[in-house]
Every structure is written in structure tokens, then in C-alpha cells.
């Protein structure tokens with residue numbers, strides 16, 4: 001295994017910009033690839049991150065920077081989780097050890113970080129549109145630089161990629177699309193497109209056979225004659241042997257491939273050809289996710305996005321609590337409900353393991369649907385199923401559900417269809433940073449008519465809410481954070497309606513907190529004469545309890561793990577204003593929160609225990625109740 005040799009990084013250390021790369025011969029580039037892999041494995045083993053995707057794209061990224069002239073030429077990485085190699089080749093080797101740390105370099109391309117990062121990404125399937133926009137801008141501004149979009153076969157399942165191809169194909173502008181095909185999204189790729197690419201992938205064997213045969217034939221005169229005719233026939237038979245090329249070519253993109261994405265010379269020459277074509281072109285490279293690190297090759301799904309792990313064994317360094325994650329608790333709870341309710345189905349958009357629904361897929365494969373990275377389709381698909389009497393549960397991370405806002409409104413809420421949205425990774429998510437924060441779901445769901453929003457403060461509440469939600473004859477979202485809520489908070493009350501829970505007496509100052517913030521608030525309030533309410537339901541409000549609280553309070557303080565603009569607190573503040581009461585809203589700021597641990601992010605937002613306590617003591621002092 002790579003790891004056994006000491007870290008000799010002679011070549012990588014000398015690369016301060018892609019310019020140096022161009023002077024290296026094939027042998028040196030081969031060695032560089034191996035050095036990069038060592039750094040990737042070591043750094044991700046310490047900091048966590050997206051390992052398998054980066055190991056798979058080492059040679060292709062080297063070829064990109066060998067052929068194209070960045071930063072004048074632009075490379076847009078779809079999702080961006082596979083940009084570590086690009087970062088190492090563009091002068092960020094020294095900082096690479098700070099990957100995903102507070103104040104360190106981002107795990108995704110970031111324009112603010114480097115002139116070589118041409119476009120910020122994080123969500124899938126945006127690269128073609130963004131790159132094409134850059135190309136159009138370049139042409140309008142009289143520039144001739146190349147623009148390249150690098151997209152995986154997983155991200156190519158997203159609808160935006162097709163909307164872009166539709167436009168690119170008609171334009172004839174020379175966008176270069178690199179399709180990095182490793183036959184995996186996070187889990188195995190799904191859908192008809194995956195079958196199509198499978199067919200093309202098989203043909204790589206045909207390509208290698210062809211190159212080999214023609215080389216041999218050229219050794220004799222008769223052979224040369226045969227080879228020339230074979231070459232002529234090649235294009236004619238190509239469409240019989242490789243009918244899948246037609247898919248891209250009929251959309252107006254020339255097709256080059258499939259190419260072995262680990263052969264730097266072959267990929268470089270394909271990129272050169274693509275550049276000379278001066279038309280939209282797709283270069284199809286075949287790569288292996290996790291390449292060069294045995295544990296990642298064997299289990300690329302586990303090493304897609306991984307917490308710090310032991311390099312020798314590939315075992316994750318577990319947190320010591322041993323508690324189940326909220327996603328696991330949700331997945332198990334849902335399975336139990338599905339055992340007794342045949343209407344219950346689950347839909348995921350390429351995130352079966354992250355959302356905890358893998359056991360559901362194993363037990364009820366005919367009631368579980370992975371639609372690929374297609375959140376909009378997932379939601380409207382659920383709407384159709386609900387309209388016919390099923391009870392779909394759509395499990396999507398808060399940040400990715402943003403994609404389907406119109407579908408939730410137009411296809412679900414307006415028709416009041418009974419769908420349960422399991423909104424995982426709500427609130428701050430930690431090291432993935434700005435693009436992945438689940439900061440906006442309260443704000444965007446609050447505005448939807450006929451929507452109920454549940455927000456558990458404990459895992460027990462999460463389970464009860466799920467049972468309650470499946471019985472509701474209306475859309476309902478349950479939002480819960482990454483990691484683990486407390487198993488139970490004292491004074492747990494069963495959830496049979498939309499009531500809130502008073503956790504203490506009422507005083508002059510009362511806090512209404514929700515979700516993960518309830519436990520933090522409780523600790524922050526210890527010893528203070530301040531009331532605490534667990535707002536288990538963000539919409540509709542518990543009008544009865546709210547009236548009592550407003551009646552009794554001089555100041556109402558809301559605390560939510562969501563954006564302050566247009567959130568839960570803003571809605572409560574409006575009611576406070578109507579009744580002449582002072583309201584203070586604590587929530588996430590109106591500026592994106594960068595990568596760090598969740599605890600560090602809470603602290604930087606003044607939302608950790610200490611920050612909340614200080615804020616509340618200030619209020620108590622102001623009203624003379626200190």
C-alpha cells in the first residue's frame with residue numbers, strides 16, 4: 001500500500017503553480033501522482049473530507065493543468081469535493097494541512113481563496129451552466145480562453161446538467177466538458193443514464209483492443225493495408241458498436257472517449273484534441289474512485305466523505321459517546337412505522353446512507369426509491385405518489401431541499417398532499433462550510449401555506465414526531481441536525497398535537513428555543529430567572545401557550561439554529577410587536593458561516609452556551625432583573 005513508504009514529496013513541493021507542471025516529463029508526472037495520493041490520504045485521515053473522489057481524479061487533474069493555461073483558462077469543478085488535487089497543484093500545498101479547519105482552506109473551490117478557483121461549487125450539477133456562462137461572457141468580452149467543466153457521472157444525473165446541454169448544443173460554442181465517470185455517486189450510480197454510461201464504459205475494452213490491433217497490423221505491408229481499411233470502417237461501425245455516443249452527439253456535443261482517466265498522456269492528448277475541435281465537446285474519462293488506497297478502493301462509499309480515520313487500517317476514529325446519529329434514529333424509526341403501514345415509501349436523492357434509509361432499502365426495496373441527484377423530481381414524484389394514496393417520506397438534507405422549493409409549494413403544499421419531509425442536516429453542519437449549511441430551511445418552509453414544521457429537541461421527540469407526521473393529512477417537515485440530539489430531555493411529553501413544551505416556570509424574560517438549541521439554552525440558563533419553552537412545532541404556533549408567554553413576559557427571546565432573516569424568531573417578533581412586547585431573536589447571521597467544527601461555528605455566531613448566557617444576562621441587566 002502507498003502508505004508504507006515515507007513521505008517523499010520532492011516534485012509536489014516544487015509545484016508552486018501549474019506552470020512548473022508543464023516542464024515535467026511523463027515519468028515525473030507519474031511520480032507526482034503518487035506523491036499527491038500520499039498527501040491526500042494523510043491529510044484526510046487527520047482532518048476528514050472527501051477522499052475517494054480525489055484519489056480517483058489525480059491523473060485527470062494533472063492532465064487538465066498540463067494542457068490548459070489556468071487561471072486564464074477556467075476549470076469549473078462540479079460539486080467541488082474533488083478539487084483537492086487542483087488545490088495542491090495551484091500553490092496550496094503548504095496550507096493543505098488546514099483543509100476544512102476553521103480559518104483553513106476550504107474543501108470546495110472558493111474564488112475568495114485562489115485565482116485558480118474560478119467558480120464556487122458545493123451543490124451538484126451546476127458546472128455546465130456556470131462554465132458555459134463564463135464562456136459566453138469571454139466571447140462577448142473578446143477573450144479566447146478555454147473553459148472546462150468537470151462533472152461526475154453522479155452529478156450528471158441532475159436536471160440542471162441537461163438544461164445546460166440543451167443550451168450548449170445549440171450554441172456551437174467550444175465548451176469542454178470532462179465527464180469523470182467512476183460509476184459511483186456517493187453510492188453506486190443509479191438510473192437509465194448509469195446504464196447508458198455502463199455501455200460506453202464497456203467499450204473502453206474495445207478501444208484498447210483496437211489501438212493494440214492497429215499497432216500490430218502496421219508491422220507488415222498487408223497489415224498496413226488492412227489497418228487503413230479498418231480505420232475507415234471504424235467510424236462506420238463505431239455507431240453500431242458504440243451507439244451511446246449518439247446520446248451526446250445528438251445534443252450537439254462532440255464525443256471523445258472513453259479514455260483511461262489514470263493515463264496522464266492519454267487524457268492530455270484527449271484534452272488537446274478537444275481544444276482543437278473548437279465546438280462543444282465531451283471528453284469521457286473512466287476513473288476508479290479511491291484509486292491507490294486499498295480501503296478506499298474496496299469501500300469507495302465509506303471514503304466518499306469520511307471523518308478522521310486511521311491510515312493503516314482505514315477505520316474511522318469514532319467519537320466516544322457511541323450514541324446513534326439522528327439520521328440512524330430516523331431510519332430505524334421509519335422502518336418500524338413501515339412495518340405496520342404499507343402506504344409508507346421512502347424517496348432519496350442519491351443520499352441513502354447519509355439520510356439513514358439504507359436499512360429501508362434493504363428491507364423494502366420495492367417501496368424505496370433512489371432517484372439520483374434530482375431533488376426537484378424527488379419531491380414531485382412524491383406528490384404524485386401521495387395523490388394516489390401512498391405516504392411518501394422524502395429524506396433530503398436541508399441544503400439540497402432548497403433546490404425543490406417550487407415543487408414543495410406548487411406540487412405539494414397548494415394541494416395539501418400528505419408527504420413527510422425528513423429534513424436532515426438542518427442548521428450548522430461544520431466542516432463542509434457555506435454551501436452545505438442547513439441554515440435556510442426554517443425561513444423557506446415557514447412561508448409555505450398548509451405546511452407543518454416540526455423540530456425535535458431530542459431523539460425521542462424525533463421518533464414521536466415521525467409517527468405523528470405520517471398520520472397527518474397534510475405536508476409536514478421534520479428538521480433535525482447533523483450528529484446526535486440528546487436521547488431525551490427531562491419532562492418529555494408525547495407528541496399528539498402541535499403544542500409546545502414549557503420546561504420551566506415563566507418569568508420576566510422567557511426564551512423560546514427550538515431543536516438542538518433547546519439543550520444548549522437549558523445549560524446557558526442554569527441559575528438564571530429565565531423561562532424556557534421548547535418550540536417543538538415551528539408552524540403552526542402553539543397559540544395558547546404563546547398567549548400566556550406574551551402575557552407574562554417583558555422580553556421574549558427566540559433561539560433557532562437557522563438564519564435570522566425571515567426565520568421563526570422573525571415571526572414571533574412580529575406577534576410581540578403587535579402586543580407591544582420586546583423581542584430579541586438569536587439565530588444565524590445574514591453572512592455565510594464558513595467551515596469549522598459545529599461548536600466553533602456556534603461560538604462564532606454567539607450561539608454556544610457562553611454566548612447565549614452573556615446575551616441573556618445583558619437583557620436581564622437592562623431590564624433591572626439581574
Ligand SMILES: Cc1ncc(C[n+]2csc(CCOP(=O)(O)OP(=O)(O)O)c2C)c(N)n1
Nearest residue numbers: 053123124152153154155184185186350400
Ligand atoms: C444538489 C445536491 N444534492 C446532493 C449532493 C450530495 N452529493 C455530493 S457528491 C454526490 C455524488 C457525486 O457523484 P459524482 O458526481 O459522480 O462525483 P464522484 O464523487 O463520484 O467523483 C452527492 C450526491 C450535492 N452535493 N448536491
